[in-house]
Amino acid sequence: MEREEVEIVCSSCGARGVRVGPLGTCQTCGGILTAEYDNPEARDHKGVFEGEGIWRYSSLLPIRPKSVPISLGEGGTTLLRSQRLGEILGMSKLLLKNETTNPTGCFVDRGTALEMIYARDSDYTSVACALSGNLAASVAAYGARAGMVCRAFLKSNVDLGKLYQIVAYGAKITHVTDEEEAHRAMARLGDECHPITNHSPFFLEGIKTTGLEIAEQLKWQPPDRIVISIGTGAHLAMIWRGLKELEKLGLIDASKTSMTGVQIEGCAPIVEALENREVRYNDSKISLAREIAIQHPQMTDRAIAAIRESDGTATAVGEKDMVEAVQLLARAEGIFAEPAAAASVAGLRKLIENGFIERDERVVCVITGTGLKEPIASQKALRKFAGAQRIARRMERRIRMLDIGSTKEAILRLIGSGSDYGYGIWRKLKDDSGISISVVSVYQHLSELETAELIRKERVESSTARRKRVIYGLTSKGQKFLEQNEEAPPPR
Ligand SMILES: [Zn+2]
The missing domain is CATH 3.40.50.1100 (Rossmann fold)
Structure with a gap:
């Protein structure tokens, strides 16, 4: 041989x-x-x-x-x-x-590098990995390096840092509930996909x-x-x-x-x-x-x-x-x-x-x-340090704010330019901002903005004898959020 x-x-x-x-x-x-x-x-x-x-x-x-x-x-x-x-x-x-x-x-990179050479030299066009966070992150990185598509089958308990890596390296992610589902999904992959496990030969x-x-x-x-x-x-x-x-x-x-x-x-x-x-x-x-x-x-x-x-x-x-x-x-x-x-x-x-x-x-x-x-x-370690924990909490809140999304921000701006009610917001979103979503979604966004303490219910008005409308207004936190996220002036 x-x-x-x-x-x-x-x-x-x-x-x-x-x-x-x-x-x-x-x-x-x-x-x-x-x-x-x-x-x-x-x-x-x-x-x-x-x-x-x-x-x-x-x-x-x-x-x-x-x-x-x-x-x-x-x-x-x-x-x-x-x-x-x-x-x-x-x-x-x-x-x-x-x-x-x-x-x-993680040490798994040592193994992934070798298995990836086998995948490439055997003319596979994609690689797949199930369940282990460190391995999936590694396979996603080396897949990117090799120019191959990587599929990751992940359970909800994957560690967040590993999930961030897997997403950043551009893997295609499928959410699975358990190992059996992951294995079934792996079995359905075609012949052009090479599965990488933590007991694969290379x-x-x-x-x-x-x-x-x-x-x-x-x-x-x-x-x-x-x-x-x-x-x-x-x-x-x-x-x-x-x-x-x-x-x-x-x-x-x-x-x-x-x-x-x-x-x-x-x-x-x-x-x-x-x-x-x-x-x-x-x-x-x-x-x-x-x-x-x-x-x-x-x-x-x-x-x-x-x-x-x-x-x-x-x-x-x-x-x-x-x-x-x-x-x-x-x-x-x-x-x-x-x-x-x-x-x-x-x-x-x-x-x-x-x-x-x-x-x-x-x-x-x-x-x-x-x-x-x-x-x-x-x-868990942060609990011992009050100062550090405060910083972490603020940072988490900031991330949630950043995560607010463009539709919610548009709703906030509408409310900021004058108190308004759900249906009115829906119409203005469509007519003024070109955002076409269902009325139900508008109420969902309003409820989430209220939970985030960015808006509050100001008063209830009766529009007709039988209908009442809730008028929303910004909280001081919502006001501050808009001030901090002022739209940049257009470039000259
Ligand atoms: Zn055998």
């Missing part, structure tokens, strides 16, 4: 040359797919890597040599020596792998580079332990795979490293499987870190194999622990992580406190994604 030939193989039924199904798995048996390749360069590798980011490890990745990368500068993230966090936790050799600096703020190879990078940054002296939050289990399993590949090349002794995964209470199937406990899923416990709250992780078996083989462990942490870890990491080290990412720090803290992790171990804690995408934990 030449390096030119990258073959997709099913790890369950062994089928070769498989076409990726809508769920990113084998169409025949639903097994996890792997991208197999025989790379002559990798067979007698001298441990010399050149290039930037994940492309530095091209010789260990399923990339055709002639393939042009689709890159936004993914990988090559810093491995920081902890300054204060280690001291706070009582650890002398703590290191932080800061994945928040990836192009879309994606998996891409995220392996986190492990390769850690080993090289430590001059091929792998750490005693790598602690990382686990959702599907893919990142943990692939970091371990990366270390094993380096061991095969004679560059490191992978047996020195124990893989340690952290899940969240209420959704910790891998922890429960490791401890041979019954899996208990409690959705009501989960409001943060949905990114890693995965009920049936696709990579469970591999993550468990990696943890057992490396003599590692897994633990679950609560939401309060994660919020504390977000603040601790930000204040002690200047890294702002999302709760799902800071879970690794919370888990490390728990395992140190219960004596499982020795204080002199050399530990690499992976911080998988940035906190800017997840507003809930940040809002």
Whole structure:
């Protein structure tokens, strides 16, 4: 097999040359797919890597040599020596792998970049992603970079920052109520669309580079332990795979490293499987870190194999622990992580406190994604600071005002030029402003403007014996709003 030939193989039924199904798995048996390749360069590798980011490890990745990368500068993230966090936790050799600096703020960019090359080189014209906010944001960004259409299927609980990203990168968004609906929608997509999941074969190879990078940054002296939050289990399993590949090349002794995964209470199937406990899923416990709250992780078996083989462990942490870890990491080290990412720090803290992790171990804690995408934990933190909370509230009000829309603004101006009633406003909108909407919509806008305290009911007039009309007027807040949003004078 030449390096030119990258073959997709099913790890369950062994089928070769498989076409990726809508769920990113084998169409025949639903097994996890792997991208197999025989790379002559990798067979007698001298441990010399050149290039930037994940492309530095091209010789260990399923990339055709002639393939042009689709890159936004993914990988090559810093491995920081902890300054204060280690001291706070009582650890002398703590290191932080800061994945928040990836192009879309999350480690998944490493995998998306590689999967996107496969999509482009296989002549797909669009890509699709369901449910995971970080992955959808990443696929949308790399889709834009590659000039491909991206379809995102999102539930209402997607973190706001991720939604903003997905919209900004121009993805076509479909709102779905649950995973089944998303899967049905993915299955309906035509042959020209390539689904990208967090267990897609090239994606998996891409995220392996986190492990390769850690080993090289430590001059091929792998750490005693790598602690990382686990959702599907893919990142943990692939970091371990990366270390094993380096061991095969004679560059490191992978047996020195124990893989340690952290899940969240209420959704910790891998922890429960490791401890041979019954899996208990409690959705009501989960409001943060949905990114890693995965009920049936696709990579469970591999993550468990990696943890057992490396003599590692897994633990679950609560939401309060994660919020504390977000603040601790930000204040002690200047890294702002999302709760799902800071879970690794919370888990490390728990395992140190219960004596499982020795204080002199050399530990690499992976911080998988940035906190800017997840507003809930940040809002919780604001509660402690009255001044900051006031600023945030004002800003939110300002955003609501900006959001008022042109029709509402036209209604406000009409009312500002003289008190008026619903039907009269409807007529003037149509005649004077060229805005043609139903009378019902006018009343809906009036009701919303009243809720926003921009207008108020001034008086009730009787137009005929049986009909009464409500006359609206501006409140002082409405007056101020119009003054602040004076139409700019026409250019001369
Ligand atoms: Zn199969």
